[in-house]
Amino acid sequence: MTAPGRLALVAGSGDLVPQAIAAARDAGWEVRVLALHPRADLEGEDPFRIKVSRPDQVLREIRRFKATHVCAVGGMHMSDRERETFAEFAGDKDGATKGDSKLSQLGAALLKMLGLPFIGVHEIVSNLLAPEGQMGAVPAAGELLRTAEFAFAVARKAGVLDLGQALVVSGGRIIATEDIGGTDELLARCDVYRERGLIGNGRGHLVLAKTSKPGQPLHVDLPAIGKNTVALACKVGIEAIVVEAGRTLLIGRDELISNADAAGIALLGIAAQDD
Structure with a gap:
């Protein structure tokens, strides 16, 4: 873990934010949110309200x-206008709307110019990164394992195009990919497909795969995935969730694994080979 200092913590959405703030202070960091x-x-933190239109x-x-x-x-959710403003401020000359990977690279370059290093939340909150292999009591074997491996491989290919980080497959068929709405909306769409009888009534296993995009910085x-991911996956009929080992955050790890076990969902970590 990095030695404590003065930490500017940029807070987005999700349950991990207050956990990270508390863990940072426990470790001796002075924190500005x-x-x-x-x-x-976060009202008790008197947070500085970020205006993406004024990165200065x-x-x-x-x-x-x-x-x-x-x-x-x-x-971190940003509109097209906010993305364009940020890209221009960071020195990208064409001003076109940028995908998440490009914005991450621009943000890192901007902080580097200021002489400030990014650190990953996994360096503050311990035991966050997914391990390789089976993570719960439910195994992924046989055809389910082959489907999980296929889902992970095509999720990596989608990442090359700077699409979302997740997708759902049914056997050897891609059902839906994550877009700007995020993983919850991806699963909500799949639930609509299930209700319409388009998925979940054949022999192909339903699998959710989630992975970083190739070349994505580890710190941003x-x-x-968290307990809500498991709850939505269960509703859709997902039989396995496969994530990238060493690069996926498990939020509320113990509860997440316990809920997956109770739902009969296999949790699997696979290491990417193409970075």
């Missing part, structure tokens, strides 16, 4: 705090 979205549970103000606040490190935690926007 900068919030990308309004959050009632964000950098000024980070300097004022005399941060030694920056950490981004939680989901890592894929994550």
